[in-house]
Amino acid sequence: MTAFLRDVALAALVTLPGVAAVASPGAQPQATQAGPGPLEQVATRPGPDVALPRVVSHVAPAWPPGTTGAVRLRVNLVIDAEGRVAEARVTTPTSLLPRDPSEVAAVLAAVRQWRFEPPSTAPLLLSTYVGTSDDDGVVVPSGRSRPPLRVGGVVGPPTKIRHVPPTYPAEALSAGISGVVILEITVDPDGAVVDARPVRSMPGLDAAAIDSVKQWRYAPTWLNGEPVSIVLTVTVNFQP
Known part of the structure; x- marks a missing residue:
């Protein structure tokens, strides 16, 4: 399993339903992949027995000129053993995606640069919202109903x-x-x-x-x- 995860991590696909996947920096573009990537399929979510990795570097999307209105996308992130985003996939329904694909590309390019502390378990699956309605480009409405x-x-x-x-x-x-x-x-x-x-x-x-x-x-x-x-x-x- 370790060798398998290492091999698939090299692909480091960023995938989006209906949009060609973008490979990690320096790699060649990969084919469109509509579903979860190989790491996401075996990734673990944080829980009582899996410590949460802290965000150590956060990059906001560089929105393309002409971006207007609210852009809000749900994104799955797969964190590798070194705290890097090995896979990122927009899970927003296709019918709710922005008309301008460059806005989606801006979100994916930003989250690919996020860095976390090395997780206790890898690959680790996280989910968040990224959009235009927050100064830092991140919208996180979930969790607001819970006590701090x-x-x-x-x-x-x-x-x-x-x-x-x-x-x-x-x-x-x-x-x-x-x-x-x-x-x-x-x-x-x-x-x-x-x-x-x-x-x-x-x-x-x-x-x-x-x-x-x-x-x-x-x-x-x-x-x-x-x-x-x-x-x-x-x-x-x-x-x-």
Whole structure:
């Protein structure tokens, strides 16, 4: 089985119903493949016994000129043992695909560049939505009805992809107030910080810490192949 998976991984097909498959960079284009690729057919989904890989590199689609309206595609990703996207396949019904095939190509080209931490089990199958209605090109409506999951166990800490340092309040600075504010934050399936509350407060610094953290951005956290909301603690340091 190991040799088989290694051989099929070399193909690294990106497939889409009704659209010619695009091979991994440097490879020759492959024939159209309407169904799951060879890796997807044997891939495992994340679960209680399979730890979730964190996203370490995320690329938004480069939408072609003239893209208008909402583009929203569901994509299956197969992650190999090194955390690379070995296969990517749009699973949106053909009747709902954009009329412009270059928009589909933009999505596939973007997700092929995503990188994850090496998974504990490979190949690993994940599913997500990619579209135009999010700043980073990822739409992840699933998981919104679930309560946020606390980081720990199989839910690893998320990867921060945007950091905004705090603004030191002038009053606190002139008063010589410094220290660390510890916040509990909630990150939604898109990776945005939607709530923050102090668990260790510093008078005069809490509001600035919250303002800073709410501008941070994280890569989505996955559970059972879908992004979910999470809760974690973070620290914000104020030193003159």
